[in-house]
Each structure stands twice: as C-alpha cells, then as structure tokens.
Amino acid sequence: MRDARLLLIEDDQALADGLSRSLRQDGCQVAAAVTAAEAKALVGSRAFDVIVLDLGLPDGDGREVLAHLQQLGKDTPVLVLSARDGLDERVGLLDLGADDYVVKPAAVDEIRARVRAMLRRRRARTGQTVTLGRLTLDPQARRAYVDAEPLTLTARELAALEFLAARADRIVTKDDLLAGLYGGDRDVSENAVEKLISRIRARVEPAGVQLRVVRGLGYYLQTGDA
C-alpha cells in the first residue's frame, strides 16, 4: 500500500478523518474530497491508484463521480461506502464501474483490507510487481523471488500464481483456473489443477503466502496484512 495514491471522497468529518489517518499510516498518499464537484475536479486533474467513495454526498450522489470516471475512461478501482444497501443499488454500482462495496457502519480495518486487496489486484492486473508476504512476483520479467532469492517455478506455476494474485482475496474456482490457464481445455482434469495448486502451495507457503484450499469452492489467495 506504500505510496499508493488514494482519493477519499467522504463528507462525514469524523469518518473521513479517521480513515485518512489510518490510510496514511499504511503509507498511502491520501487526497480528500468532501463534495462530488470537488471529487470530479480532482479525478480530472490527477491520477489515483484507488478511490474510496461515499455515496451520500452533500451536493449529489456519489454515482455521478462513478459516471464521470467512466466518461474520462479511467479504470481506477473504486470502493463504494454506503449507508444504503438495496440490492438494485449494489448491482447498479457494479455496473457503473465500482469495484467493491462496503455497507456502513464498516470497521476501518475492513475498509483498509478492501483497499489493499483492490490495490494488489490492480497491480497484478497491470503487470506490476506484487508482493505477497515475502514473495515478490514480477510478471514483466516472468520471475518470482522470496526475499531477494529467485524462486524457481515452472512457467505454468508462475502463470497460476499471477492469475491468483490478480484475484487475491477472492474465491477462484477450479473452473476459473481451467479457463484462465488452460483456455478451458476439456482434456485437462480437475485433478491436474489440484496437483498444480498443491505444488505451488508447497513452494510459496514457506514464504508466508497463504494459498487456501476451500473445500467445495476453490482456492483463495489470502494476502492478510501487508
């Protein structure tokens, strides 16, 4: 989270203050906006890695900011905070390009965790180096390191790890992996996926990377704290 450029759009003073303190402590550069107009001006003039957006703003709906971002063609991940939690709203927000959604009252830790996960997924998606525990993935160089030591992984293992890192803190099903790594090849068995994952786990767990097997669901690359 170090040096991540974060825009916090929240009009409640206490919450904005508490959140920005916590996020700054995590190493984020936090810019704050209180109104939708202010937020729109900021996203137009500066680049952000992640945006935390409260839906209820004094001069309008946070949705306007989402729409504005889409208009600008920015794919900055947005975490929406809302006191409302109607289903239609949730679906509408995800359609509008929100990445994640937290219903108030939410603990600051929860928001921090979501932001972290969003940043990490974004980095993995955009081919930047990602750090998981003591493991560093460098997708550009197609290499992995534990601390500074190179970790030897097969191309498929590395691809799988990158695939999971781009979906860190999300459930990844065997079908997802089959589709993502083998292009949905029917001949590849689920068994092959299981073996691949268990090989990866054996390699990365000593480096403090939690690759969880959720029985009946799939896999979950847990980033925990970082």
Add this chain to the structure above:
Amino acid sequence: MPDAGPPGRRPRAAPAGRAASLRRQLFFWLLPVAGVALFVSALADYLVARDAASQAHDQGLLDAATTYAERVQLSPQGVPRDMPAVAQRMLLAEPDDRVFFRLVDANGIVAAGGAGLPDDLPDGSAEAPAFFDLGEGQQRLRGVAMRFEAGGRPFRLAVATTTRKRDRLMAEVLLGMAVPEALVFMMTGLLLAFGIRRGLAPIAPLRREIARRSHSDLDPLDMAPVPEEIRPVVAEINDLFARLDRALRAQRDFVADAAHQLRTPVAGLLAQVEAAERAAAARPLGAAELAGVAATARRLSRLVAQLLALARAEPGAPLPMEDLDLAEVVREGAEEWLPRAFAHDVDIQFDLARTPLTGSRIALREMLANLVDNAMRHGGPGGRIRIGCHPADGEARIVVEDAGPGIAPGDRERVLERFCRLPGAHPDGSGLGLAIVRAVVARHGGDIRLGESALGGLAVDIRLPAPAP
C-alpha cells in the same frame, strides 16, 4: 409517533358518484320490482273491467236481437217488415254508435236490413247465439248472430253495433286507473327511499365509531349494535385490528429492545473514552486505552448493522425479490467471511449444488453471514463448519453445521428470539444473529429447524419454497 391527523381531515372514501352505494343499489333494484308489481296488478284490474264491459255490451246486443226476433212481423206473403227503428231503440240508443242488422230467410235471401254487414257472418242457433267482431279502428263492429222462427219459417238474424261507447268506457277506466297507479308508484318510491335509509341507519354509528378513533386505538369494535348483515365485515375489521395491534406491539418491543441493547455499548464506549481522557491528562495515550475504545465501538457498529438487517427482514419492509441460485449467493458471501474463518483457523467445507430460488439476495446473504458467524462463535478456533445447499422436493434447502456444543432441544425455539442469549454464550454475541436468520426465513415463506449435526454441534436446517422448475 406522528399523529394521523384529526378524523375530520382524513380523506373521504371515493367520490360519491363512483363508490357503490348500498342505498342507491337497494333503491334502484327495489323500485323496478315495485313498479312491475304495480303494473301487473293494474293490468289485471283493467282486464277484469274490460271483460265486464264486453259482457254488458254483448248482453245488450243479445237482448236487442231477441227482442227483434220476438217482434218481427211478417207480411201476408211471409216476408218480414223492415223495422230498423225498433232495433235502433232496442240498443240503448247510444247516439254515437251505429246499428246494423240483417235478416235472412231460409232461402238465403236478405229479408230486411243488410246494409253494412257482409254475407259470411257466423251462424248461431236459437240456443247459442254466436258473437263476432268485424272491421278495424273506428269501423270496428261487435255483433251477434242467431236463428229463430217466425210464422213457422226459419230466419237468421245478425245485429251489430259500432263499439265506440264501449271503447270510450274502457278509456275512462284506463285513465281512472293510471292516475292513482302513478301516485301509488311515486309513494312507493318515497317509502322505499325512506325505508332503506332507516334500514341502513345502523351503519352510520359504526362509521362514526371508526372515524373518531385515533390510529393507536385498535380495540375491537363493539359488535352488539351491528346489524347481522355487516357483522362478518366488522368481524374481519376486528381481526385486522388485532393483527395490526400485534404488529405495532412487536414494533414497539423491537424499538425498546434495540434502544436498551444499544445503551449498553454506548455506555461502555463513553466509559472507555472518559477513562482515556483522564489518562491522557497525565501521559500520552497508550494503545491499551484505545484498544478498549475500538473494541467497544466495533461491537456497537456490529450491533447497529445487525439491527438494520433485522429491521429490513421484518415483515412489511420492502424486500426486492429476484430469481437466483442459492449456491451463487453462498459463494458471494463466502468471500466476506472466509478471511475470518482463516484467521481463526476454522475449517469450512462447502457442498453446493445449483439451487434455484426466488428471494432477496441481500437478505439471504445476511442470513448466511449470521449462520456462519454463529457457527464460528460456537465452534471456536480450529472448529469445523459445513455449508450445504441443494434443491429438495420443490424447496431450496440450506444446512449449516458446526462442531460446537450445540443447543439443547429445550432451548432451540428460544434462541430464535431476538436478544436471546443463553447462559455461557459468547460475550460478543448480540443475540440477534438467529433472530435475523429466522426473520429472513419467514420473509421467504420458509421453515427453520435446529438439530444436531453429524459434526457434533448445531445443525441449522432451512427450507425455502423454490419456484417450480
């Protein structure tokens, strides 16, 4: 509580022109019935009168014919003398009516009269004279034909008159009846309107009784003065009142419970902050003071979230329903609670089959989150949880099991009540989790059962009605 406004200001029922008025309905049904009855009775009177008039007229004709026959005088050649004047006089001499007669001898030769009467008149006999009608309109004739003998010779005689006198008589009868009948009809209408108004009068006090009530007065309406016909309606209203009363009472209890439950953590928070304040006066604040504040605030936050969830699931709150797959809802929810399960080293096993259902995604997720939270609390660190869903006999079935201590059969109903906390329960629990689960299940028209799990702890078995495939 907001006031519902004085009774006088409440909007009236639909405009009078539109609403089905019982009074108008009764009136417009009863009036034609009364009209038809009056008409039938008048018609019967008229027919009887006409019959009597006709009989009298016929009798006059017959008398005239008989008298004529008795007085017929034959010439020495046996030919009758013409004596229309006699016949004229015989027939009561209504000046307007014209008299015709025709006397025919045995050879069919007209012996006297005959003008204005055709040849083909019916035959009659001395014993049974035959009456006949001729012509139309002003020229209508009524006549009688008979046979008689005079001077040992047979003759046939027909006497007829126009019917003006009789028709005028009938017109008078008709007029004489129509005017009083119309008056009677109008009277009937007035009496009906009056009677209906009186008959429906008992509704008015009922209306006043309901109108004067405040929105919080939901005691049953007094049935004693209510007419039998509207008793079922009033009984239904009383039933509705009772249901409303129960719902309002539940709401009041809920608000009171919620306020009470919120007071505790708020008081705790205040105590923690005040202690920290005092400590800060002496030295920089330490993590210990703030950890206490944070923990209490978290509890408060969770309680508020749960209260909101419960309020949303309560009957009457809007809850958008959609067609969904329960397995999908579990998968979505799992991302939220898995980190906690990992942190507490809880082993969660999923057993999800595609389970179609019409329901509220947000409420079902809330339900699952609370079930899993409950299972994690009771199973403790290192515990095991199993979550399964599958369609079964037209229902969607979800089972959440843990390896905790379970719940004694005697307590299973009670723990579904809100704010119920069994002795020895986790101190962080709010007592709302299972109440939320039960409310969500109820909103979906489903059924919840608590039992024992093969894992050793509690099994929550939920069945929700599923849409027909």
